[in-house]
Amino acid sequence: xxxxxxxxxxxxxxxxxxxxxxxxxxxxxxxxxxxxxxxxxxxxxxxxxxxxxxxxxxxxxxxxxxxxxxxxxxxxxxxxxxxxxxxxxxxxxxxxxxxxxxxxxxxxxxxxxxxxxxxxxxxxxxxxxxxxxxxxxxxxxxxxxxxxxxxxxxxxxxxxxxxxxxxxxxxxxxxxxxxxxxxxxxxxxxxxxxxxxxxxxxxxxxxxxxxxxxxxxxxxxxxxxxxxxxxxxxxxxxxxxxxxxxxxxxxxxxxxxxxxxxxxxxxxxxxxxxxxxxxxxxxxxxxxxxxxxxxxxxxxxxxxxxxxxxxxxxxxxxxxxxxxxxxxxxxxxxxxxxxxxxxxxxxxxxxxxxxxxxxxxxxxxxxxxxxxxxxxxxxxxxxxxxxxxxxxxxxxxxxxxxxxxxxxxxxxxxxxxxxxxxxxxxxxxxxxxxxxxxxxxxxxxxxxxxxxxxxxxxxxxxxxxxxxxxxxxxxxxxxxxxxxxxxxxxxxxxxxxx
Ligand code: FAD
Ligand code: NAP
Numbered sequence: 001x002x003x004x005x006x007x008x009x010x011x012x013x014x015x016x017x018x019x020x021x022x023x024x025x026x027x028x029x030x031x032x033x034x035x036x037x038x039x040x041x042x043x044x045x046x047x048x049x050x051x052x053x054x055x056x057x058x059x060x061x062x063x064x065x066x067x068x069x070x071x072x073x074x075x076x077x078x079x080x081x082x083x084x085x086x087x088x089x090x091x092x093x094x095x096x097x098x099x100x101x102x103x104x105x106x107x108x109x110x111x112x113x114x115x116x117x118x119x120x121x122x123x124x125x126x127x128x129x130x131x132x133x134x135x136x137x138x139x140x141x142x143x144x145x146x147x148x149x150x151x152x153x154x155x156x157x158x159x160x161x162x163x164x165x166x167x168x169x170x171x172x173x174x175x176x177x178x179x180x181x182x183x184x185x186x187x188x189x190x191x192x193x194x195x196x197x198x199x200x201x202x203x204x205x206x207x208x209x210x211x212x213x214x215x216x217x218x219x220x221x222x223x224x225x226x227x228x229x230x231x232x233x234x235x236x237x238x239x240x241x242x243x244x245x246x247x248x249x250x251x252x253x254x255x256x257x258x259x260x261x262x263x264x265x266x267x268x269x270x271x272x273x274x275x276x277x278x279x280x281x282x283x284x285x286x287x288x289x290x291x292x293x294x295x296x297x298x299x300x301x302x303x304x305x306x307x308x309x310x311x312x313x314x315x316x317x318x319x320x321x322x323x324x325x326x327x328x329x330x331x332x333x334x335x336x337x338x339x340x341x342x343x344x345x346x347x348x349x350x351x352x353x354x355x356x357x358x359x360x361x362x363x364x365x366x367x368x369x370x371x372x373x374x375x376x377x378x379x380x381x382x383x384x385x386x387x388x389x390x391x392x393x394x395x396x397x398x399x400x401x402x403x404x405x406x407x408x409x410x411x412x413x414x415x416x417x418x419x420x421x422x423x424x425x426x427x428x429x430x431x432x433x434x435x436x437x438x439x440x441x442x443x444x445x446x447x448x449x450x451x452x453x454x455x456x457x458x459x460x461x462x463x464x465x466x467x468x469x470x471x472x473x474x475x476x477x478x479x480x481x482x483x484x485x486x487x488x489x490x491x492x493x494x495x496x497x498x
Contacts (some may be wrong), residue, residue, distance in 0.1 A: 002068035040076030174279040252351035285359025375471025470496035
């Protein structure tokens, strides 16, 4: 992120796009762009970029780009899809840049995409029995999951063979709305998708059973009418595909705001209710994206779910059915997204995406010393982490949190943290304030090498450490650099970023 000039916020950009100004220089005409033509527009004052086959004139957007002009120029006159996906594939550029659309890339002949195999057709003949062929393929070397389905009078059971030993509820994301069933299974960095327009309607509540050891996922749907289904349904576009998670578009479902409680003077805990027909757990260290339409433009921002409160032995309910997502969100007085969020009424809905993030549970499970460095709402990923570390990781000897804030009033969950430290000998918390009032007796200042060298110390000479860091981007970047200079390896440091 770079500081933007005054008058160059996202809201200013939205206003400009609505002003009727000709943003492409083509007076609303759309053209076919060849690679040669694209390459010619590679200067700041004349910059075209192609994303997923569509070409945008991004010159008017330059000064509004939160990542800065130089970042945008890296893709000038070329196909910037990969670069875009690496940095912020969650940003809805189609909506943000719709007025900058120049046209499509001229089509080059390409190989026809692989056909989607329709298990449904097979099923017409199978009448609910497992096909022999499928059983065989499960034991083959192919890692692509496969599925099957069968029915009783009242139930439809879909079985997904993930071919993955350590399956668990966090790796299964299910949604069913208006007969449209979407089931995503996460297998390492890959995602398997089942996406079907069901043959008949089903009830909202569904069950998910996971046989963890054998990697079998069962989705049990209740038929609305006790009729015999000839087929499971019509396969939708991405049905039965297995691809890199990063290449799969984000999926959103509408969640209801059920409560909003104050945490500090500017931060609130939002409780969102997932639809009954959604099965989704946000893993520790991962975030979701919220999406709202603001002034006619889709705006998306990431948020990291926390726990609703903090008794030490809190466990997220593992039962099927509706679940809640808790978000601790700071409302900025001139923040575009958070102002709109703050105006949501109880009962209003907001779109919530599937979880994302690179943090792995195993990073904590094997550590002996855990150090958490948080600034402001950078505290949010630390909540589930702390809970997990102190309740489920036996090999941990020390867990320390250093929490940077401006003033005492800004400290999130201060009481809970202090109580936690009293309750568990392994846990210690330190607050550091950058703008304390006169009576503050604790530490003050900013993140620094000397502060970190004092704080991050191995409990034993060779103890295995994990250091997690989260806050404003420059804070996180500085912290990572200091830790590197202090001799900590890349594997020992986990920065939370988008
Ligand atoms: P914006 O309109 O973007 O502005 C926010 C404030 O910053 C304003 O005061 C604005 O003036 C200033 N500002 C914005 N951009 C600039 C700039 N380039 N230069 C100078 N000043 C600027 N936040 C939470 O509260 N809770 C979370 O759990 C949480 N999780 C996150 C997880 C991830 C992975 C990431 C990347 C961010 C997370 N955030 C979280 C931050 C969140 O995504 C938003 O950035 C935040 O809510 C502000 O959004 P906004 O649209 O209201 O603010
Ligand atoms: P804030 O109140 O602005 O800052 C918290 C503390 O950090 C203050 O003491 C502040 O000091 C200090 N700080 C700010 N910028 C710094 C810098 N460049 N170097 C060193 N110290 C710095 O924080 P906030 O408004 O809550 O913002 C939290 C940030 O965390 C947001 O940017 C959000 O995007 C990010 N976040 C990221 C994730 C994630 O990636 N997973 C999750 C949650 C939040 P001064 O202001 O006094 O200088």
